Amino acid sequence: MKLIYRGKAKDVYELDEDKVLIEFRDDLTAGDGAKKATKEGKGQLNAEISAKFMELLSKNGIPTHFIKFEKPNRHVAKKVEIIRVEVICRNFATGSFVRRYPFKDGQELSPHVVEFGFKSDEYHDPMINEDIAMALKLVSSEEEMKEMKRITLKVNDILSEFLLKKGIILVDFKLEFGYTGDGKLILADEISPDTCRFWDAETREIMDKDRFRRGLGDVLHFYREVKRRIEK
Numbered sequence: 001m002k003l004i005y006r007g008k009a010k011d012v013y014e015l016d017e018d019k020v021l022i023e024f025r026d027d028l029t030a031g032d033g034a035k036k037a038t039k040e041g042k043g044q045l046n047a048e049i050s051a052k053f054m055e056l057l058s059k060n061g062i063p064t065h066f067i068k069f070e071k072p073n074r075h076v077a078k079k080v081e082i083i084r085v086e087v088i089c090r091n092f093a094t095g096s097f098v099r100r101y102p103f104k105d106g107q108e109l110s111p112h113v114v115e116f117g118f119k120s121d122e123y124h125d126p127m128i129n130e131d132i133a134m135a136l137k138l139v140s141s142e143e144e145m146k147e148m149k150r151i152t153l154k155v156n157d158i159l160s161e162f163l164l165k166k167g168i169i170l171v172d173f174k175l176e177f178g179y180t181g182d183g184k185l186i187l188a189d190e191i192s193p194d195t196c197r198f199w200d201a202e203t204r205e206i207m208d209k210d211r212f213r214r215g216l217g218d219v220l221h222f223y224r225e226v227k228r229r230i231e232k
């Protein structure tokens with residue numbers, strides 16, 4: 001199998017012209033890779049959690065790259081050309097958002113906010129808008145940006161509702177999209193505690209990668225708890 005990309009948390013292998021095998025590793029990074037660790041079992045948990053969310057979204061009409069889960073820590077997925085735009089959706093203010101703007105930590109946002117970021121470790125994923133994405137040739141039309149935003153808001157509704165029933169608040173999350181060989185825009189990458197913020201709906205306890213970013217400990221305990229609740 002040909003390794004086509006080794007990222008910060010996953011390895012991507014080419015299976016054939018239109019399929020990839022994505023292997024979720026145990027590596028955890030924060031702050032553009034400034035803080036690093038390996039937690040045994042993290043890759044498997046994220047692969048399992050992300051598979052569950054991708055299946056839920058597919059069932060609800062969202063086009064995704066997900067084909068199947070392969071034990072213990074792999075996804076077979078449609079190969080896409082990744083659009084180097086990260087789409088971030090925020091329901092509650094926290095993290096960089098409260099450092100940049102005068103929101104209180106934990107304040108619910110109305111409306112829910114969709115932001116675009118330039119997917120670039122070198123430039124530290126700066127926030128961009130439609131014009132910057134066009135000028136950088138990250139997308140070829142404004143319509144593409146609108147479509148990503150539209151799908152992201154739909155994903156937000158589906159996941160927020162599902163998670164709340166499991167006692168979890170979907171605080172915010174990041175999505176990546178790509179184009180298939182035949183030109184379809186689909187949701188790619190992963191949806192996991194590495195790429196979302198989850199809070200316990202009752203206690204507001206942090207259940208995601210912020211535990212690692214902030215040195216709160218028990219990282220995998222909470223990833224396991226997310227998995228347990230969403231599989232219930």
Ligand SMILES: Nc1ncnc2c1ncn2[C@@H]1O[C@H](COP(=O)(O)OP(=O)(O)O)[C@@H](O)[C@H]1O
Nearest residue numbers: 007008009010012065077078079080082188189
């Ligand atoms: N279906 C797909 N086809 C091709 N590449 C993908 C697909 N899904 C995700 N990717 C890319 O594979 C990489 C996954 O590895 P990751 O460790 O998340 O990398 P990064 O360090 O860039 O975040 C990402 O760059 C992501 O954009």
Ligand SMILES: [Mg+2]
Nearest residue numbers: 007008009189
């Ligand atoms: Mg990534």
